[in-house]
Amino acid sequence: MKQGEKRYAMVIDTTxxxxxxxxxxxxxxxxxxxxxxxxxxxxxxxxxxxxxxxxVIRSERCHHCDRAPCVGxxxxxxxxxxxxxxxxxxxxKCTGCKACIAACPYNAxxxxxxxxxxxxxxxxxxxxxGLKPACVDVxxxxxxxxxxxxxxxxxVSKLLKSRRWENLIPEAGxxxxxxxxx
Amino acid sequence: MEIEVENTFHAxxxxxxxxxxxxxxxxxxxxxxxxxxxxxxSGAYFxxxxxxxxxxxIVGGAILSPIVLSIGMFMLxxxxxxxxxxxxxxxxxxxxxxxxxxxxxxxxxxxxxxLFITALLFEEVKKGGGVAEYLTKIGKKLEFLRPLGxxxxxxxxxxxxxxNIFAWMSIGLGIALxxxxxxxxxxxxxxxxxxxxALAPLFLISGLSSAAALxxxxxxxxxxxxxxxxxxxxxxxxxxxxxxxxxxxxAYSVRAHQWALGPFVGxxxxxxxxxxxxxxxxxITPLFLEFLEVRKVIKPTIVVPILVILGGILLxxxxxxxxxxxxxxxxxxx
Numbered sequence: 001m002k003q004g005e006k007r008y009a010m011v012i013d014t015t016x017x018x019x020x021x022x023x024x025x026x027x028x029x030x031x032x033x034x035x036x037x038x039x040x041x042x043x044x045x046x047x048x049x050x051x052x053x054x055x056v057i058r059s060e061r062c063h064h065c066d067r068a069p070c071v072g073x074x075x076x077x078x079x080x081x082x083x084x085x086x087x088x089x090x091x092x093k094c095t096g097c098k099a100c101i102a103a104c105p106y107n108a109x110x111x112x113x114x115x116x117x118x119x120x121x122x123x124x125x126x127x128x129x130g131l132k133p134a135c136v137d138v139x140x141x142x143x144x145x146x147x148x149x150x151x152x153x154x155x156v157s158k159l160l161k162s163r164r165w166e167n168l169i170p171e172a173g174x175x176x177x178x179x180x181x182x
Numbered sequence: 183m184e185i186e187v188e189n190t191f192h193a194x195x196x197x198x199x200x201x202x203x204x205x206x207x208x209x210x211x212x213x214x215x216x217x218x219x220x221x222x223x224s225g226a227y228f229x230x231x232x233x234x235x236x237x238x239x240i241v242g243g244a245i246l247s248p249i250v251l252s253i254g255m256f257m258l259x260x261x262x263x264x265x266x267x268x269x270x271x272x273x274x275x276x277x278x279x280x281x282x283x284x285x286x287x288x289x290x291x292x293x294x295x296x297l298f299i300t301a302l303l304f305e306e307v308k309k310g311g312g313v314a315e316y317l318t319k320i321g322k323k324l325e326f327l328r329p330l331g332x333x334x335x336x337x338x339x340x341x342x343x344x345x346n347i348f349a350w351m352s353i354g355l356g357i358a359l360x361x362x363x364x365x366x367x368x369x370x371x372x373x374x375x376x377x378x379x380a381l382a383p384l385f386l387i388s389g390l391s392s393a394a395a396l397x398x399x400x401x402x403x404x405x406x407x408x409x410x411x412x413x414x415x416x417x418x419x420x421x422x423x424x425x426x427x428x429x430x431x432x433a434y435s436v437r438a439h440q441w442a443l444g445p446f447v448g449x450x451x452x453x454x455x456x457x458x459x460x461x462x463x464x465x466i467t468p469l470f471l472e473f474l475e476v477r478k479v480i481k482p483t484i485v486v487p488i489l490v491i492l493g494g495i496l497l498x499x500x501x502x503x504x505x506x507x508x509x510x511x512x513x514x515x516x
Binding site: 038043060069070074077093096097107108115117143168171172 | 196197200202203245261263264265266267268270271273274277278280281285296369370371372373376499506509510511513514
């Protein structure tokens, strides 16, 4: 990551999420994702041992990794980094070889019925004109935050400075850009 | 999509039920390995001047290589989910993508292979005999190519003059192809069972072993059969050693890799597939039978080479399918 460049990331506040699935509905309709396929998903996780149980609800999607293995293994350059480090698939270049699906440690990708490989794009068609991703826009509890973590004054940077957060499986070595607040 | 996850490893995962690669990929990996083996054996035995002792291994292997490779590439084509974009492989070269390297290696093999075959057949024609007459007949049918001019007349002698270069290139490209079929799988850190570079030599040696077994079946002379069975024993021994290294590699590694061995040591279909059919039937049984054949306890049959080839196919199926059963994402939901 170069200093001074935009680096988009998503910060997800797991303490606010109620599991309403609005983000999923927004994603399916905004990006015309045909069922039963999905670009994002909800995880309901029960942690701890009885009787000290607590529930974690997470809204998950592509992690838009800084060192995305899916971009490295793509033989045609269809998987590429776009503005702000967003990992995007260009359906015009995709052959459907599925190398990127095998390379993704988060299982975020799937084969779209039209043949190309599809996944979350951080709604790049919206973010490139200054809007927020559809899921972030509709979240009724404001648990999803989107912005540039290279900009110290951005909402996401402030949240990461003031709150305890973690990435999912950072040991996979891909530098994921979804940050979960606890 | 909503996913209920409890603290268990058997939790449903995003997109986990979807198989990434089906039967086409293991079949391609086997055929690619077989071609690699045939190219290496053909080039190596040609260079060691065994032309008369091993006619199939040298000439037949060289001729079969591009044909079998084309069948393998058709399997790859069948696997693509966006088939009309297949040409995109050849409008790009991505340095970090093993698949991109592989698709260009496949393209390099055709011209080298065809020039090597041309050189071998040109010498065959000069020698005369049955094969020469047959080739002259084919040549007459190709008279319609005459307008292409003198070029067609000049290529065969030029290829024959440089035949050693093409034999060496055949060996080099064979090693590249055989190793690439393993690297194709081993470059995915997300699938820890595949993520060991031991797969590259394993698939290369397995390909050599299958090619030697095919020669045992198709060579006519007993001496030639014996020679190919002799080197096949070495290949099988090395293959068993690499499988041991692969398991040691994963077992002594971090937790993701230890888990990756799960499909091969657990109570699921891959455990008997691998240990009984691949290791037992495809490696140890032929090794033992060949040992008995050398001691002249039993007569050589085509049972041994057929077991070796079946073992080679099932080895790819076991790794391609079992590798997809374990993913890094299991760690998220622990």
